Amino acid sequence: MNQSILLHRVLPMSKRWIATQAGKGSTVIDATAGNGNDTKFLAELVGEEGHVYAFDIQKEALDSTHARLVEHGLEQRVTLIQDSHANVATYVDRPIDAAMFNLGYLPYSDDLSVITRAESTIAAIDAMLDLLKKDGIITVSVYDGHPGGPEERDALMAYVRTLHQKDVHVARFELLNQRSNPPHLLAFEKMRDFTSHERIENN
Ligand SMILES: C[S@@+](CC[C@H](N)C(=O)[O-])C[C@H]1O[C@@H](n2cnc3c(N)ncnc32)[C@H](O)[C@@H]1O
Numbered sequence: 723m724n725q726s727i728l729l730h731r732v733l734p735m736s737k738r739w740i741a742t743q744a745g746k747g748s749t750v751i752d753a754t755a756g757n758g759n760d761t762k763f764l765a766e767l768v769g770e771e772g773h774v775y776a777f778d779i780q781k782e783a784l785d786s787t788h789a790r791l792v793e794h795g796l797e798q799r800v801t802l803i804q805d806s807h808a809n810v811a812t813y814v815d816r817p818i819d820a821a822m823f824n825l826g827y828l829p830y831s832d833d834l835s836v837i838t839r840a841e842s843t844i845a846a847i848d849a850m851l852d853l854l855k856k857d858g859i860i861t862v863s864v865y866d867g868h869p870g871g872p873e874e875r876d877a878l879m880a881y882v883r884t885l886h887q888k889d890v891h892v893a894r895f896e897l898l899n900q901r902s903n904p905p906h907l908l909a910f911e912k913m914r915d916f917t918s919h920e921r922i923e924n925n
Pocket of ligand 1: 753754755756757758759760761777778779780783805806807808824825826827828829836837838839842843
């Protein structure tokens with residue numbers, strides 16, 4: 723099979739973006755722990771002095787993530803939280819360097835109807851932009867091939883347009899000529915210190 727460098731690097735690009743702004747000692751968030759691949763990556767990235775907060779609404783996902791962390795001796799660096807990422811402010815009250823979202827459903831789950839939804843995804847990104855340090859990065863892997871995916875994608879794009887460029891830069895990385903529905907990536911970079919009530923209106 724043809725190995726496409728671009729296709730294989732759409733999702734890994736999120737790790738490269740995160741790794742430019744987070745490293746040893748950083749505080750970061752995995753907003754959608756799932757099977758723990760990204761949580762493991764983040765735990766390794768922040769090292770022993772850093773910390774990862776990993777959210778998922780499904781116990782099955784957090785169990786899977788926990789097992790993966792234990793297997794690699796990384797569980798001390800991670801707080802697992804079974805709640806919606808929209809409630810991040812309840813659990814994280816310190817500045818963060820980066821956050822990762824991987825939207826959609828839990829791969830290999832018996833119940834593929836549990837998916838991320840626009841309302842909570844946007845509330846979570848918005849709350850994490852407040853927590854984010856200046857120059858910090860949030861990445862979002864967006865899938866639109868499953869029921870509910872296109873609605874979430876469109877709502878996200880509408881949300882992005884409400885953010886003023888002096889506050890946040892938003893980039894989109896995608897393959898443009900694919901027939902299937904490959905994921906695309908959004909990256910949010912915080913350009914100045916602000917909390918939500920200090921944001922600039924984007925007219
Ligand atoms: C595509 S999977 C994540 C994959 C994961 N990053 C990995 O490395 O395996 C999406 C996850 O988001 C979770 N999820 C859905 N809604 C959520 C919410 N409101 N807050 C937190 N997690 C949510 C699902 O349960 C699912 O496990």
